[in-house]
Amino acid sequence: MFLGVFDLFKIGIGPSSSHTVGPMIAAKNFLSSLETNNLFPLIHKINVDIYGALALTGKGHGTDIALILGLMGHAPDNIDPNIIAHTVAEVRAHKKINLLSKKIINFDEQKDMALHMEALLPHHTNGMSFSAYDDKGDLLCRENYYSVGGGFVVSDADLGRNTPALVQAPVPYSFDSGDELLALCARHKLTVAELMRANELVLISEQALISGMDNIWQAMESCIDRGCTTRGILPGGLKVARRAAQHFEDLRSSQERQLCDPTVILDWINLWALAVNEENAAGGQVVTAPTNGAAGIIPAVLRYFDRFYNRRGKDGIYDFLLTAAAIGSLYKKNASISGAEVGCQGEVGVACSMAAGALTAVMGGSVEQVENAAEIGMEHNLGLTCDPIGGLVQVPCIERNAMGAVKAIDASRLALRGDGKHMVSLDRVIETMRQTGADMKVTYKETSKGGLAVNVVVC
Template sequence: MECISVFDMLKIGIGPSSSHTLGPWRAAERWIKELKSAHLFEEVDKIDVHIYGSLSLTGKGHATDYAVMLGLSGEDPVEVPIENIHTTVQQIQEQKTINFGGERNLPFVPETNIHFHKKFLEFHANGIKFEAQLKSGIKKSNTYYSIGGGFVVVKERKNAKQKIANFHSFPFPIENGKQLLQYCTEQNTSISKIVLKNELSLNSKSEIDHKTREVWKTMLQCMYTGCHTQGKLPGGLNVHRRAFDINKNLLGVNFESYSSPEEWLNTIRNTEVKFRQILKWVSCFALAVNEVNASLGRVVTAPTNGSAGVIPAVLMYYLVIENHKADFEDIQQFLFVAGEIGSIFKKGATISAAMGGCQAEIGVSSAMAAGALTELLGGTPEQVLMAAEIAMEHHLGLTCDPIGGLVQIPCIERNSMGAIKAINAAELSLGSDPQDAKVPLDKVVETMWATAKDMSSKYKETSEGGLAVGINMSDC
């Protein structure tokens, strides 16, 4: 059984897309490591990169070419300074060379060495092949598949589950919601505590706490940055950043009376909490994250970059509206539950929009947030899964149709809608008896995957259907 850590579901990386940016970036890093293991790295004379399917059709809008160049240059998406991204790419373009692995300068012209193919490879919509010509003239190539959420595999089964030959075994291996509830009943404990026991089989408690803090720190910083950055997003759509204006209007005279993300959070706690203000704040948090994501900022895949705003927005809602005394333990509890629900969707269906449409991204993130919020609000494990089911049920069939291949329209607003739906789903589950539920979580996961397979390919992150063809770049 595949064992997925919370920190696999919640990865720190660079926007705008986990499958189209972070995945190819990680694939490039992986290829370099494999070349070194085979003692071929020093023999490489020339590099070509071939991008297929959805990666190709929306590659420029998702900065796939940037990700490839950065990955081949040895930059790490977790550590690279944001300001270095454009500088590195510009140097490659102007000098027509790439510092391969950060160690060797090789000739490289992005326009001729990165090849975009409309062809879809057999195993997954997001295929990428790295090809090296050695000094001997022999060519060596490896093909990878970016399957969503920054996960990269060599050969992916058609149902978008990761195929692994050897993997760690959790003390409580979980394939679906039914198994998760069984463990909670047998252990007489919550979902978050089952997740913690599994995580402790991978890392010490101090390591887990450190990783959690880094994830939350990145989420909070991302919201803070988005709420304090004006202007228009890059890419040609001229999308106006809205989080800044919403944040400023809601805070009024208190705007910028703080000097850190933590002080900002506490300032928000002292604002008015009428229903309309709550709606605006939740939308503001979600918009902020995805505006940062759209501008190649650092975000946390949750479970993807395109849906990165839902979970932090709902968690911030809990911190600034529901519980002013909430602390690190509450944040960790929320992230544990969210990560576990996301892994259930990944194992039973997909978190790749190229395979399942936007239901696989915003739908899954909304389900993750709904379940996590439900546990923090005192819900039982059964109510947690009920909330996750409700959230996904009302995203079934959601298409992925980004205008111009950019993760902006309709992607950014969809995060705010997913966050609001998550909160509503949590409240519905808390006011219900799970025994009366007609649709279990596992059934909605199964239905989501069936819907994905029935969905026309043009609605799966290709920019060949829906708003992507209904609205032209020239209209914007």
Template sequence: MKHEAISVFDMFKIGVGPSSSHTLGPWRAAQLFTASLEQKQLLDDVLSIEVLLYGSLAKTGVGHGTDVAVQLGLSGDDPVTFDVNAIDSKIRDISEMRKLMLGGRHEIDFTPTDDIEFLITESLPFHPNALTFLVQLKGGESIAETYYSIGGGFVVKEGEDTSNCVNVTLPFPINTSDELLHWCRTTGLSIHEVVMENEQAWRSEAETRAGLLNIWRVMKECIYRGSHAEGYLPGGLNVKRRAPALNKKLLIGKQYTDYNSWIKAIREGGLHFNYILDWVSCFALAVNEENASFGRVVTAPTNGAAGVIPAVLQYFVLFCNGNDDNKIIDFMLTASEVGSIFKKGATISAAMGGCQAEIGVSSAMAAAALTESLGGTQRQALMAAEIAMEHHLGMTCDPIGGLVQIPCIERNTMGAIKAITASQLAMQSTPDFARVSLDGVIRTMWDTALDMNSKYKETADGGLAVNVPLSLSEC
């Protein structure tokens, strides 16, 4: 089987919430479409654009801001650098003026309520997250291009051959955990060392290290911001942010002025079990409350599950002597490899596999990374990933109101705690006696995804989404 080359920076992407599949992916698709027009020298000839949203993008697109993301992408804005505080004003201007600056330079008539259609009864066969761009040109010609947001911010264009898209040759090609373990045994390298060797097929080690520390910077800023931003989440459910109140309660009036002094204050609280447990929950809540508020987050590997890995990594840094750049980088390298194996063998898209594909995968990634970072063997790290996923199998995606809030935010806290528990279990176990392999649980996850009813796959058609009246919803 030909290997698929996936970089650590494919698994960890800086973007904007609330969803990698429904926000970041469509944003990137709009950018790709605009670039396609530019490449064909047709951008200045565009008279009008209509956007068709299909399947899951249509059913939960409003709650996930898919329409907002598409407009920003068509406008030439980038999710990595665009000021998230300017999103509302930018979208309001487009709506009121009924104009859109295509690619940031060519003005066209555009009325969002008319030119973005939510086709909730239609789906395309390749993937539930599909969108089509229809363009009328000045000469009377028309263009149509369809893109699929396949999870984690990954986007593919209809008609493009992705089977031969590998443009790098990795020294250690990996599709499965068995292959990863083979290279570890053959070379004597740890998981993160194998991954770093592969990353050098794309860029220098220094560039990879700098990039990962930048990813960690964004994660830290998100945790800190989310732990202090009070108020209610947008979308109409009136969900109150809980991380700030928990932060205040745990610190009991301690003074600090920035992230570093905040971390110092947290450390002074000791190492009691309940205290640590509450902080892990606070970190995860903080990230996903930011995500739900269109804040800047890191897909890890998705936005809906963006709080698990930052929470576990912050736990490692704070309570496990992990406050070292090298250890943080190694943690992220190991986590990314486990995530890429899940993507290759199953899916990281909730629209394809339910929440097991998001929270489950992120928990497995965090569990493996924490285990190796704490001195566990490669086999123990993979065992931890298996344990974490085994206890997420079958988890449905049933967001109330189509929003990434209930039960998504709390599920991140549970995924983080399960990752830590899985790591502890694996480090106290002998992998020789394990009856389930990581590859076996990945196959099972994919079989479960195929068997799962579509109403439990990010459509808001089943589960909590229909059994909890919106007026009674509480976080």
């Protein structure tokens, strides 16, 4: 199955694609399926059960809030972040919820939404079970859903119990590995972006592709700008102060001095990544790229390219996004982009790899150099654990994005200095990442039971 630019980049809300974007979509999908089967009018009661890593870190990541909003019919790509707090407070105060904005029922979160931290559903650690009952207390429908990273959601039904697999029109350049991608580009004399564009245009119109990528770029830009001007303390109880606005002010007020500092560019890249991830931690609107936890890396590297090198206007932006999506799709197909499955190498590592390859492409690198940069971007994130303090996507996540953005640029520069020949292929490093994730102790996979999460005292 072809995964395109809108599978890897989705506009959503913070702080976590697995914990907020996925559950919101799952809750809405569950009720929509009841509507399709004419059961929606019969709903009298809804229960939501949350399992595994989703239960362990769900409160800190806003899963409870996302589920309430999803049951009300909100979607991550169009919800106004400014209404979230008020909407959820109303549900909690009145113990009533307006399902899909069409039917009000009683809903007491304390009783109707349960966390099962030690239990797992069969297919993934980020599991949710939705149950709907009629006015006699008889079960109308129960379905398990899994938030598998990057806002992707699958249900037991999707996994083959009773629904057919999604049929997709065949794309002209189908690839499942880095080697296949390289071979296709060589055979047809295409760049990665040209190949991806040809595949996309089988599925959507050129206008839809362009306007969709414009929306993604605009959402990334707006997110950076909001993060650069918003001060305060991040929610969740860690009392983490937002830093980006102060950094921005400092950088703007010292422009003459910056002329003497050849490394000042790093300050700007750090700033843009911090700005996005502070917005994400605050529950603001971000682009999952390919996850929310790692949402700052690609916008920071893309703005770096745009502000300092881009001579092609929006075409440069489009090629960057298309190339990054091609690389991200390889991780999604052959390993994982979920911190709960493979640790932070699956989030920050993948975003770093995508950004490194995409930057190399738009800086004029060959397809072999693009593959080399993507490989370097992951090779030096192998084994990166997921250990968010307090279950919040704040420490180490926010700074980790700044480090990932700078590493991506360095990976690109290394690849551009070479000729594309290298020892470890992208496919080998993706497989190594998958194996490393499988071997990693579960405590280092978004449970907040290991690493920094247990070695830093939270007062």
